[in-house]
Amino acid sequence: MADFDALKNMWQQPTTENVDRILPPANTSHHSAGLKMKLQREQLLGAIMLVITAILISFMALYGNFNFVHWYTYGAMVLVCIICLVQTAILLATYKRIKRIDETALPALHLQQWETYYAFRKKQIRWNMPVYYILLNIAMGIYFIEVFEGRPIINVTILLTIYFGWMLFSWFYLGKRKLKQENARLQKIMDELKAIEGQLGLEEPILS
Amino acid sequence: MNQQDQFTNLYNEFGEGIKKLCLGYTGDAVLAQDLLQETFIAVWNNMQKFRGDAKWSTWIYRIAANTCLAHLRKKKDTVMDVENTALAMLPDEINTKEQEIQLLYKCISRLAETDRLIITLVMEDKPYEEIAAITGITENNLRVKIYRIKKQLTEIYNSYGRL
Numbered sequence: 001m002a003d004f005d006a007l008k009n010m011w012q013q014p015t016t017e018n019v020d021r022i023l024p025p026a027n028t029s030h031h032s033a034g035l036k037m038k039l040q041r042e043q044l045l046g047a048i049m050l051v052i053t054a055i056l057i058s059f060m061a062l063y064g065n066f067n068f069v070h071w072y073t074y075g076a077m078v079l080v081c082i083i084c085l086v087q088t089a090i091l092l093a094t095y096k097r098i099k100r101i102d103e104t105a106l107p108a109l110h111l112q113q114w115e116t117y118y119a120f121r122k123k124q125i126r127w128n129m130p131v132y133y134i135l136l137n138i139a140m141g142i143y144f145i146e147v148f149e150g151r152p153i154i155n156v157t158i159l160l161t162i163y164f165g166w167m168l169f170s171w172f173y174l175g176k177r178k179l180k181q182e183n184a185r186l187q188k189i190m191d192e193l194k195a196i197e198g199q200l201g202l203e204e205p206i207l208s
Numbered sequence: 209m210n211q212q213d214q215f216t217n218l219y220n221e222f223g224e225g226i227k228k229l230c231l232g233y234t235g236d237a238v239l240a241q242d243l244l245q246e247t248f249i250a251v252w253n254n255m256q257k258f259r260g261d262a263k264w265s266t267w268i269y270r271i272a273a274n275t276c277l278a279h280l281r282k283k284k285d286t287v288m289d290v291e292n293t294a295l296a297m298l299p300d301e302i303n304t305k306e307q308e309i310q311l312l313y314k315c316i317s318r319l320a321e322t323d324r325l326i327i328t329l330v331m332e333d334k335p336y337e338e339i340a341a342i343t344g345i346t347e348n349n350l351r352v353k354i355y356r357i358k359k360q361l362t363e364i365y366n367s368y369g370r371l
Binding site for chain 2: 004008010011013036037102104105106110111202203
């Protein structure tokens with residue numbers, strides 16, 4: 001029978017190198033950068049992609065020689081750029097929010113910050129994506145008015161079918177699936193954070 | 209001393225201890241290495257915030273504790289898989305020191321998350337006052353917890369009849 005002091009002696013004996021050697025290799029395929037960094041990077045990458053999109057569309061509107069007749073067609077391109085930039089601002093605000101989480105705080109407070117972030121994110125993804133989709137489709141709808149003007153009905157039908165097909169697929173399949181996954185993940189994380197907060201809480205003395 | 213030198217000193221002084229903390233916490237050498245790296249990235253990013261209210265060791269161990277607690281939320285399933293596999297891989301008779309240590313790490317990783325953290329700090333001979341400052345638990349509550357965790361860990365270890 002081992003008592004705790006024997007276990008402590010055992011713990012204090014080896015160097016980390018020994019332990020590295022004796023522990024079985026982990027499956028490294030699941031390993032990634034830190035949770036906080038990964039979340040920050042996702043927001044930052046999304047923001048960069050959207051800025052690039054806005055720049056490309058602006059460039060096309062200015063130098064694309066489309067010779068659109070109606071001002072609202074250019075207006076639609078500007079609107080898409082604005083939507084991209086507003087979405088960029090939202091992503092950057094989320095990035096800053098993650099960055100503000102203080103790793104040096106006491107564990108209970110640190111976990112509480114994560115819980116607050118996840119609750120915020122859960123609410124955010126509920127409204128942000130629908131609003132983004134609706135506005136983007138309004139802008140695209142305005143853009144299509146002139147683009148499709150005078151074209152053969154069969155071409156318009158094919159292009160609109162492809163466009164709406166993709167939009168419906170990305171909304172009802174890709175988007176919904178992503179939202180469902182993220183919601184489930186956030187819920188799980190929040191439940192687990194609560195469980196950990198519970199572990200840090202007051203404990204009844206054990207009478208022996 | 210510039211930030212780079214100070215950081216190097218901190219890494220040299222606490223790196224080994226933090227890695228053992230992460231290892232005891234996860235029972236997984238590769239994941240522990242990830243957490244060690246993540247901890248010291250956070251140390252580097254937050255060094256300017258250190259005001260000397262606590263000792264450097266308390267501050268760094270607290271970052272490590274936070275990193276572990278936040279990280280394990282995502283890795284829990286993987287860790288449990290590795291842990292179960294490792295226990296299954298243990299031979300029927302444990303004869304060598306290394307096998308005993310392996311079993312100890314695995315037994316620690318069977319404890320609740322915060323308990324792993326606390327007991328690892330206890331085994332590192334950190335004073336109760338410092339453990340309380342790292343974990344944010346009152347000293348009285350901590351003593352109760354430590355008493356229970358010691359008992360629990362010893363029971364888990366002995367349940368394998370290894371000593």
